[in-house]
Amino acid sequence: MGLFGKFFKGPEVDMEKSNSNAKKMRLLFNQVVENGDDYKLIFGYTEDVARFNYGIVHGSKTKIGNLIVGWNEGNKTIVVVPTVPDLSGCGDATYYNRSEILKAYRNKFPTDAFIIYPDENGYIGINAYDWLDDEKLYVYVSQEKELEEFTEFFMNSFATK
Amino acid sequence: MFLKNIGLILLVLIIIVIVGNIWFNIVESVINKIKGLFNLNKGSKKWYPLPEENKEKKDTDKTI
Numbered sequence: 001m002g003l004f005g006k007f008f009k010g011p012e013v014d015m016e017k018s019n020s021n022a023k024k025m026r027l028l029f030n031q032v033v034e035n036g037d038d039y040k041l042i043f044g045y046t047e048d049v050a051r052f053n054y055g056i057v058h059g060s061k062t063k064i065g066n067l068i069v070g071w072n073e074g075n076k077t078i079v080v081v082p083t084v085p086d087l088s089g090c091g092d093a094t095y096y097n098r099s100e101i102l103k104a105y106r107n108k109f110p111t112d113a114f115i116i117y118p119d120e121n122g123y124i125g126i127n128a129y130d131w132l133d134d135e136k137l138y139v140y141v142s143q144e145k146e147l148e149e150f151t152e153f154f155m156n157s158f159a160t161k
Numbered sequence: 162m163f164l165k166n167i168g169l170i171l172l173v174l175i176i177i178v179i180v181g182n183i184w185f186n187i188v189e190s191v192i193n194k195i196k197g198l199f200n201l202n203k204g205s206k207k208w209y210p211l212p213e214e215n216k217e218k219k220d221t222d223k224t225i
Binding site: 024027028031032054055056057087088089090091092 | 180181184185188206207208209210211212
């Protein structure tokens with residue numbers, strides 16, 4: 001590869017860091033989910049966009065929530081565990097079983113997200129990408145293969161329409 | 162004269178941005194304090210730190 005090839009190649013994934021974070025994700029997930037090893041894992045995030053109008057200043061602000069998303073193909077369950085970008089801890093797990101949810105579908109616009117409505121009162125939108133470079137906002141993990149598997153599971157076994 | 166006018170406009174724009182930022186932060190802090198008052202009685206959600214096993218490993222890596 002020439003000089004220009006290297007220059008235009010873009011950022012590369014630090015696989016050591018990515019693998020270390022993948023292990024941390026597994027540790028955290030197994031800590032709060034019974035039989036956690038039965039679930040495959042990816043990193044996802046939610047976006048909460050709120051508009052504000054403070055008189056002379058108005059606009060919108062976005063809150064990002066990091067998630068460890070686990071899925072079990074056998075019992076068609078998705079488990080979502082909130083976490084932080086440095087994976088120093090996690091919150092309680094929320095379970096979404098295919099037979100108990102209201103609806104689930106993949107949204108393409110305005111953002112590519114996996115939407116799950118557990119009931120009529122609310123929903124969760126899970127955004128997931130194969131790798132996100134910004135370590136301050138997102139968990140640093142490369143997950144191209146895992147994301148493909150999750151997408152296939154969601155579209156073929158979990159989505160309701 | 163022309164450069165002076167451009168400088169003046171830039172200065173006004175910078176002042177607007179600074180005042181806007183200060184105003185935004187003041188309103189945000191007031192709103193957060195009010196929210197904090199309402200959330201005092203609500204139990205905080207559970208938080209589980211990363212298991213010690215992993216942290217110890219990290220420490221030994223550092224000493225090596």
